[in-house]
Amino acid sequence: MASVLATAAGKTGKAGMPSLFTHSASEMDLYEYNAEDSMVKSPVDSQNKKLLLCNLLDISPVLNEAASAIVDDSFTRCFKSNISEPWNWNIYLFPLWCLGVVFRHTILFPIRLLLLAIGWVIFLACFYPIHMLLKGHDNIRQKLERGLVEFICSVFVASWTGVVKYHGPRPSRRPKQVFVANHTSMIDFVILEQMTAFAVIMQKHPGWVGLLQTTVLESLGCIWFNRTESKDRLIVAEKLKRHVEDPESNPLLIFPEGTCVNNEYTVMFKKGAFELGCAVCPVAIKYNKIFVDAFWNSKKQSFTTHLIQLMTSWAVVCDVWYLEPQTIRPGETAIEFAERVRDMIAKRAGIKKVPWDGYLKYYRPSPKMTEKKQQKYSETIVQQLQDTRLT
Amino acid sequence: MGNSSSMLTQYDLEELQTHCQGIFSQREIVALYERFCALDRTGKGFILSDEFMAVPEFALNPLAERLLRTLEGVNFKEFITLLSAFSARASYEHKVEFIFRVYDSDRNGKVTMYDILEVLRDLSGSFLTDDQRKQVVIQALEEAGFSEDSALTYQDFLEVLNKAGLKMEVEVPVD
Numbered sequence: 150m151a152s153v154l155a156t157a158a159g160k161t162g163k164a165g166m167p168s169l170f171t172h173s174a175s176e177m178d179l180y181e182y183n184a185e186d187s188m189v190k191s192p193v194d195s196q197n198k199k200l201l202l203c204n205l206l207d208i209s210p211v212l213n214e215a216a217s218a219i220v221d222d223s224f225t226r227c228f229k230s231n232i233s234e235p236w237n238w239n240i241y242l243f244p245l246w247c248l249g250v251v252f253r254h255t256i257l258f259p260i261r262l263l264l265l266a267i268g269w270v271i272f273l274a275c276f277y278p279i280h281m282l283l284k285g286h287d288n289i290r291q292k293l294e295r296g297l298v299e300f301i302c303s304v305f306v307a308s309w310t311g312v313v314k315y316h317g318p319r320p321s322r323r324p325k326q327v328f329v330a331n332h333t334s335m336i337d338f339v340i341l342e343q344m345t346a347f348a349v350i351m352q353k354h355p356g357w358v359g360l361l362q363t364t365v366l367e368s369l370g371c372i373w374f375n376r377t378e379s380k381d382r383l384i385v386a387e388k389l390k391r392h393v394e395d396p397e398s399n400p401l402l403i404f405p406e407g408t409c410v411n412n413e414y415t416v417m418f419k420k421g422a423f424e425l426g427c428a429v430c431p432v433a434i435k436y437n438k439i440f441v442d443a444f445w446n447s448k449k450q451s452f453t454t455h456l457i458q459l460m461t462s463w464a465v466v467c468d469v470w471y472l473e474p475q476t477i478r479p480g481e482t483a484i485e486f487a488e489r490v491r492d493m494i495a496k497r498a499g500i501k502k503v504p505w506d507g508y509l510k511y512y513r514p515s516p517k518m519t520e521k522k523q524q525k526y527s528e529t530i531v532q533q534l535q536d537t538r539l540t
Numbered sequence: 541m542g543n544s545s546s547m548l549t550q551y552d553l554e555e556l557q558t559h560c561q562g563i564f565s566q567r568e569i570v571a572l573y574e575r576f577c578a579l580d581r582t583g584k585g586f587i588l589s590d591e592f593m594a595v596p597e598f599a600l601n602p603l604a605e606r607l608l609r610t611l612e613g614v615n616f617k618e619f620i621t622l623l624s625a626f627s628a629r630a631s632y633e634h635k636v637e638f639i640f641r642v643y644d645s646d647r648n649g650k651v652t653m654y655d656i657l658e659v660l661r662d663l664s665g666s667f668l669t670d671d672q673r674k675q676v677v678i679q680a681l682e683e684a685g686f687s688e689d690s691a692l693t694y695q696d697f698l699e700v701l702n703k704a705g706l707k708m709e710v711e712v713p714v715d
Contacts, residue, residue, distance in 0.1 A: 205656070205660075209708045212607075213626065213707055213708050220626075221713050222595050518600045519602055523664050524665075534672060
């Protein structure tokens with residue numbers, strides 16, 4: 150359930166030609182923002198302003214960049230699951246490790262499963278009656294439902310023995326604010342939700358997760374959409390606007406990366422959340438990988454497998470920081486604002502920033518980025534051609 | 541507990557090392573093998589164009605399409621042979637040979653003005669007109685004492701290119 154913020158607001162202007170392969174404006178802008186022109190080497194000699202054959206033929210910087218990307222690239226690194234270090238390598242530790250495996254799978258796992266089942270029974274037994282019976286009393290109903298969702302989320306956290314440390318003041322409910330967090334797995338949402346009932350913007354999911362989305366979480370004012378449908382993005386943009394204006398609604402939580410990253414890196418923030426004209430409250434989440442890697446590699450495993458993996462581990466250890474709310478500074482663009490907030494989160498959680506759009510998992514990069522490089526390269530040549538014509 | 545480097549035996553490593561003329565150390569070969577397996581998503585033993593293009597940093601490269609002609613469907617041996625030109629231990633000749641092969645698309649051992657123009661087109665895209673490109677190439681060729689009909693050989697490349705200016709060094713991340 151990779152929750153995603155469509156570049157909703159940013160898209161609205163250009164929605165005339167929706168296609169799977171259009172590229173968000175923000176993707177381009179950010180690339181420009183981070184543009185490094187290391188690879189372009191001008192064929193024009195800087196000293197005597199002459200076009201030299203050796204410089205023209207020397208394409209080594211471009212080749213070098215291609216080879217570097219083949220050998221190692223920052224984008225792939227963002228989505229690499231960490232391989233756990235084996236520690237069971239000697240004769241004393243090995244039996245201990247085996248004992249641990251048996252204990253975790255045959256004792257811990259069933260207990261946790263039972264706990265989860267009981268939690269669900271209680272939750273459903275209360276949720277539906279409240280949902281049906283209190284139709285007229287929206288205020289009480291909302292309050293109770295919020296409490297129930299927080300309850301089921303803490304059951305979830307307990308089911309993998311979540312050891313979560315929350316730092317900073319708890320989020321308050323008021324209009325004109327939006328929370329943004331870095332995204333590692335759907336469990337981020339559960340961990341944040343157990344403290345405060347957030348309304349979240351998420352990708353629509355198939356299976357039991359999807360069922361939950363449409364029944365239970367809908368009551369919190371969560372918004373669903375499909376990453377690949379631009380029509381959905383328009384609707385989301387509309388709903389978003391209405392949501393932040395409404396003082397009665399739950400605080401809004403957005404994962405602006407739009408995809409799960411392995412908690413070592415952070416990819417580009419989609420600017421939609423930063424264009425709503427309200428205060429942005431950054432939330433940094435950092436998992437400790439000592440027992441289990443919390444990264445959900447959605448291309449490799451289903452969410453159920455991911456949950457079972459968490460439930461058979463000793464514990465999920467994580468830190469959550471609620472950072473100081475930020476507002477856009479005068480003269481700052483939405484992208485610069487998004488980058489500033491990303492900086493804060495990256496610094497607090499100790500993760501590295503990369504300039505890539507997480508959606509590149511699904512799409513090829515825009516040819517415009519190649520054109521940028523071509524343009525840089527060409528400019529020097531044009532300049533030189535003009536110079537020779539003058540002399 | 542398993543680790544992927546165990547799939548290469550000492551024999552494999554030694555063979556691969558001779559194959560790339562000792563340019564890569566065994567640790568580097570192991571690291572490159574892991575990378576190769578990661579790029580080869582379905583584990584078929586070779587890498588398709590699409591899999592290379594899934595690396596955004598590569599897909600953005602103006603020469604990506606051109607390079608894919610040599611890269612398409614490489615197995616691990618070919619993979620390290622190609623990359624060996626980018627090692628700090630590779631000779632100047634080795635590196636120039638790689639560059640020459642990029643230009644010499646028809647593999648006849650000669651690079652004409654048209655070959656150079658084609659590469660220049662990849663590099664400049666729509667930002668230069670055909671006339672401008674032609675003007676640039678002729679100017680540069682004449683500056684170096686060639687004419688627009690000359691065909692450059694590998695030897696010419698060795699002499700023309702600037703040994704110190706060549707920037708072809710990619711470090712293999714070994715952990």
